[in-house]
Amino acid sequence: MAAFQHTVRSPALFAGIGVHTGEYTRVSVRPAAANSGVVFVRTDVKDRDNVVPVSGEAVCKTQLGTVIANDAGVTVSTIEHLMAALVMLGVDNAVVEVDGPEMPIMDGSSLPFVRVLDRAGLRPQEAPRAFIEILDTIEAVEGDKRATLTPADGFEMAFTIEFPTAAIGRQTVDLAMDEAAFRTELADCRTFGFLHEVEALRAMGLARGGTMENCVVIDGDVILNPEGLRRPDEFVRHKALDAIGDLYVLGAPILGRFEGVCAGHGLNNALVRALLARPEAWRMTTLVEDLREAV
Structure with missing residues (x-):
């Protein structure tokens, strides 16, 4: 770091x-x-x-x-x-x-x-560089969906998703996250969507630019993209990628462990707002003092 x-x-x-x-x-x-x-x-x-x-x-x-x-x-x-x-x-x-x-x-x-x-x-x-160091558990819950930040020595990213289609099923990823891990494990994982939702989304003014060039498209239990997946668990890895981006609206990288269970952008932002509402559960820190002490 x-x-x-x-x-x-x-x-x-x-x-x-x-x-x-x-x-x-x-x-x-x-x-x-x-x-x-x-x-x-x-x-x-x-x-x-x-x-x-x-x-x-x-x-x-x-x-x-x-x-x-x-x-x-x-x-x-x-x-x-x-x-x-x-x-x-x-x-x-x-x-x-x-x-x-x-x-x-x-x-x-x-x-x-x-x-x-x-x-x-x-x-x-x-x-x-300032880091947000997590000192206590911060959580956002919505039914069976959950997003949590807990203390950890570095940045860790864990995510679980479950969809009622054989194309996805239940997937879990758990990674110690740094630049190298992001490049090799998450960066190339694409967003995904379901064909049966496309018409409804477009009626709401969404997904108008969505194609198989920029999205993994699922129809029932079948992945429609002719090239297939980049990774067997590309879906959960993309959710982890989303969470990293959603957390960075805080303006600083996290020193802590994120765990998401079926979470999306809304719950990720609820977690961000829960963190901002609990200033005693985190602190801003830098690595500069650590470097000086090591010299």
Whole structure:
């Protein structure tokens, strides 16, 4: 884990369609000053404040994706896959310029974002990197769904899902999570959806850009994508990827263990808000003092 903050060395540029809006958008992830965090800017919005800082409170909607908004009502949708890549590659500060309402879905995973960030490179900054160290159990529960943070020496990610289809069934993943593990275990795992839900979603204005190019599509017990899965348990691994991105709206990486049971974006954000409501259950810490003591 890096002890000091980083931003991108040069702009990371990419473009594509939004999975829900179907709109084509262009994105530039640009360098930002130390301690400024991740800030989205809607460059297509000219008539009001178009700056949308990331925070737990900024999350305004969680149906099939994470949406953030500012006080002027300007929103950016489906930020979680980029956010996961940013936190796990160690990008603390960035300005994300996007010329539409939704982040491009790319191939449905974080891998395209990892690749563009690798090309841009990272630049170290003098400010120490802050971590959210979990001191006590923090939990969000909704029926049989649950999301929990507990103390741990590093960042751990555990997730369990269960769907009544032979294509998924019950899947569990439990990983000690760092940059190398994210790159090899989670980054390429794609979002997924069910064919029978597509018409209803499109009637609600969702999934308009969803195709088998950017989503694993399931029909009954059959996976429709001709290339099949990238991993036998790609589904649960994608849920873990989502959770990492959803947690990074807190503005700092986690030192603790996340456990999700059938959780989604809504419960992940409920956990974020539970953490913010319990300041005694966590603290901000840095690794700089640890390094000084080791010298």
